[in-house]
Amino acid sequence: MSRAELIATARDNAAHVKAGTIAQADDVLMVPASKYTDPSRWQLEMDGIFRRIPLMLAVTAELPNPGDYKAMEAAGMPVIINRDRSGVVHAFVNMCSHRGAQLVAPGRGNSNRFTCPYHAWSYNQTGDLVGIFAEQDFGEIDKKCNSLTPLPVQERAGLIWVTLNPKSTLNISEFLCGYDDLLANWGFENWHFFDSRVVKGPNWKIAYDGYLDLYHLPILHKDTFGSDFPHRAIYYGWGPHQRAMGPDPSLLKLLDEPEEEWPTQSLLSGVWTIFPHISIASFDGGGRGVMLSQLFPGDTPEESFTVQNYLMEKPPATEEIAAEAKEQFKFLEYVVQEEDYATGLKQQRALKTGAKPEVMFGRNEEGGQNFHRWLDEILAASDEELPALFTRR
Ligand code: FES
Ligand SMILES: [Fe+2]
Known part of the structure; x- marks a missing residue:
């Protein structure tokens, strides 16, 4: 079942590669700048998102x-x-x-x-x-x-969800909208937990927008890793949970092989995000690994902290491999701290001026569009209405 969905996604992506297209949103979305800075909106998100959904x-x-x-x-x-x-x-x-x-x-x-x-x-x-x-x-x-x-x-799927409201009756499986079946293809329950650290950043949404955004990769990250990355992305959603993939030319060669033989690992590319605050991205320092980032609001609207976790498919067998993984993880701290969050902190200071009433998410930034729409929809739903939002796939 979930493999069939991975294959359908790979076929869709390959079709875009062949056609030189991406799936675009219908319009440019305008988001009020105050949604990033207004303390009352931030409090609503703490209560209506972080202390309410898994x-x-x-x-x-x-x-x-x-x-x-x-x-x-x-x-x-x-x-x-x-x-x-x-x-x-x-x-x-x-x-x-x-x-x-x-x-x-x-x-x-x-x-x-x-x-x-x-x-x-x-x-x-x-x-x-x-x-x-x-x-x-x-x-x-x-x-x-x-x-x-x-x-x-x-x-x-080797991941643990918790709802911070002891009285919540929201069914966690339903909230996952079948996305957990796809995540299960990673086999994270058998992976090795290598290390974790905390990185401080700006407002949690300013930070999280960046994880859904491939548009910036060859620009903001040009001096570190981004110069070879596509700026184009295709987004696949299961309820509010989204996988962001660049058009992936490596999928084309699979098309000539029987589907049963397509290696699962080739079907898992891209950034896997979990609403409202998780990103899972692949790296290869020390062998196959992922950085799993957990974003949390800090004590005020202007602060967040991110727990960066580095997971490896296999425990490092030698000191050399462990050193490579360590190096990879350190590099990612630099990229996030000095490029993403340094930009976000300055963006936040500019947004606070109120000089621009709105920011924009382009037709190519469907991931950010989906994220902001889901936030608004969940915040507007009563506890009774909430489960029905997650029955849509
Ligand atoms: S034993 Fe826990 S507060 Fe007293
Ligand atoms: Fe980035």
Whole structure:
């Protein structure tokens, strides 16, 4: 099923290569500049997007073993994601039931229990309160009613989605609109988690627009990697999730071979984004790898931070390969920090002046157009209306 979709996409892309075309949007889209700068719009996005719809917060390869956990902050919410002894992934608010201390410092580890650093209450891997320090002195409470607060979570295709609203009833599979079946072709559950780091940037949408934008590659990135890249892109969507591909001439030679023999890897090119804040892009330093970027709004509309993760198809077998992967990952930090986000920070200062009421997304920038339309549609939908948005493919 998903392979058939990959093949259909490859055939469509190859047809564009042959014809020298791309799929264009109907019109140029105007987006009010205030959507990037207005604090009330930013707050709406925090509440209506980041704390309401599923976010891809971790990869399977970060917590492969029973007892592995990761603690992080996402959109102001402290979260623990862990794997219990039977292999099932859970997510909780990182908050003690006693007086709300954070149980675990940000980072990764392995533990059977989470013990609060404040008064040593402890919780097991499924979030049950299992120990109260000096319980005989504390007074009676029902332990069963004081578990950690669980968050909706789903592990699919080697990736882990969490919804930051404990009361959310939105079905995570439906939100993925079948895109998870396509992502499964990567086999990320068997990949190696090489390294991660945090890069600070401008408003999260200014930053994220760049990940959907191939138009800028040979211009802004001309001195680093972009000179050989096409500026043209074709966008394929599954609900709000989009894959951006340049017209890929390497697909043409597949057309002469029987479809069953088309290697899956050749069918996965381009940038795979996951709404609203993930980008997965391929690199080859140290062998086949991807940089998986997770963008998060910071504390204000003018700040974001990006967790850059480097995943490798195979763990580096030699120090030399590890050094190549390290070099590749360092290069990507430079490109994002010094080219993309340096540009974005200045763009943000200019947008704040209000001198231009609108910015534009061209007919060739369909990815950005789709992204901004989906944001507006989701923000306008009530909780009851939300699931119906994701039944469209
Ligand atoms: S706040 Fe956690 S034990 Fe007191
Ligand atoms: Fe870029």
